[in-house]
Amino acid sequence: MPTDRVQYKYREGNLARSEPNKLKPENLRSEEMIINLGPQHPSTHGVLRLEVLMDGEIVNEVVPHIGYLHRCFEKHAENLPYNQVIPFVDRLDYVAAMSNEHIYAMGVERMLGIENQIPKRVEYVRVLMAELNRIASHFIAIGTYGMDIGAFSPFFWLMRDREHILRLLEWASGARLLYNYIWIGGLFYDVPVGFEDRCREFVKYIKPKLKELETVLISNKIFIDRTANVGVLPLDLAVNAGVTGPILRASGLRFDLRRVDGYSVYPELDFDIPIGEGKMGQVGDCWDRTYVRYLELYESLKIVEQCLDKLTGEHTRTRDFDPQALVPKKIRPKAQDFYIRGEIPKGELGFFFRADGRSDIPFRCKCRSCSFVNLSVLPEISKGILVADLIAIIGSIDVVMGEVDR
Incomplete structure (x- = not known):
């Protein structure tokens, strides 16, 4: 860097000036600037500020705040009984609350040693709800991402189609966003009569719409030019940074906890794990991350159809299932340190519990949120890019700030 330019360095997480040289009028064009991107910018959902060190339109450094x-969340969980934490779990990744509930409830059930006693119908309903919620989450990820870089129509289409899923989930749980539906030991209630038929109607309706989405957005030349070869995340960096979910798979690693850990009834279901292949650019670029999410929509639909076959076949409704039949009023796991993890739409969500064996309130609770970890690679893949590409990279990471700042 020339000696007549202002020097910057990291200081306690911020970009701070050190030893500034005297600015000369003839050198003003070459001076670096610190620009605050957000928190008002639409792509950051109003709650993320990026401190960007720029040389003209070139991004030299990025520090997320x-x-x-x-x-x-953790402190709420450490002051409430295990079963009363579920409404707070919903508020982590609030566009995929069913997945959060599923993993949390499964973790407490394993601590209690009742995981294998959960009825199969309950497990299939849980997976059905989680996969419907995964589709709705990916609709938001792809739709808002297209809008971030200038494609408005796909956003409106996907919000329209997401509404069908929200109505189904509201029909079952009574809520559109924060469900409190999957309880420790079972469910709030079995799915309504006719729910399976409505789900089949949705699957039949949405498949042609996904073809339209690929034609209008995913394969659009302008979209490809804005996302291919942009924000490339090498596989070694992704693994070392702990990145998970579609971002990791877009970098070429076929890693999905539904397959790796094989929890719930996922081992009994047939579905594929899409990975990035660099079809339009390099493996692990913004286009690959979007395309992996798009392909996962089809895989989730396959899981939904298989769950519906099970729920209307060998695991039909017999009577209302009462979670209290398995779970005592006071949930007191034996003294232990326990970690549970699962695959939500954005990656690995994990919960660490420390139980003292005497209380029905966790002594310690820690949430391992995938959005927080995934956001950590932003400074590494944003060096030397144009500021317009920075927006494309942020959108491709698909963060939900309720899960980043827990």
Whole structure:
């Protein structure tokens, strides 16, 4: 860097000036600037500020600042009984609340040693709800991403189609976003009569719409030019940074906890794990991350259809299932340290519990949120790019700030 330019360095997480040289009028065009991107920018959902060191339109350094949506999840969990934590679990990744509930409830059930006693119908309903919610989450990811870089129509189409899923989930749980439906030991209630038929109607309706989405957005030349070869995340960096979910798979690693850990009834279901192949650019670029999410929509639909076959076949409704039949009123796991993880739409969600064996309140609870970890690679893949590409990279990571700032 020329000696007549302002020098910057990291200081306690911020970009701070050190030893500034005297600015000369003839050198103003070459001076670096610190620009605050957000928190008002639409692509950051109002709660993420990026401190960007820029040389003209070139991004030299990026420092993400979080802390505008703190939910105090861990401290809430450490002051409430295990079964009363589920409404707070919903508020982590709030566009995929069913997946959060599924993993949390499964973790407490394993601590209690009742995981194998959960009825199969309950497990298939849980997976059905989680996969419907995964589709809705990916609709938001792809739709808002297209809008971030200038494609408005796909956003409206996907919000229209997502509404069908929200109505199904509201029919079953009574809520559109924060469900409190999957309980420790079972469910709030079995799915309504006719729910399976409505789900089949949705699957039949949405498949042609996905073909339209690929034609209008995914294969659009402008979209490809904006996303291919942009924000390339090498596989070694992704693994070392702990990145999970579609971002990791877009970098070429076929890693999905539904297959790796084989929890719930996923081992009994047939579905594929799409990975990035660099069809339009390099493996692990923004286009690959979007395309992997698009392909996962089809895989989730396959899982939904298989669950519906099970729920209307060998695991039909017999009577209302009462979670209290398995779970005592006071949930007191034996003293232990326990970690549970599962695959939500954005990656690995994990919960660490420390139980003292005497109380029905966790002594310690820690959430391992995938959005927080995935956001950590932003400074590494944003060096030397244009500022317009920075917006494309942020959108391709698909973060939900309720899960970043817990």
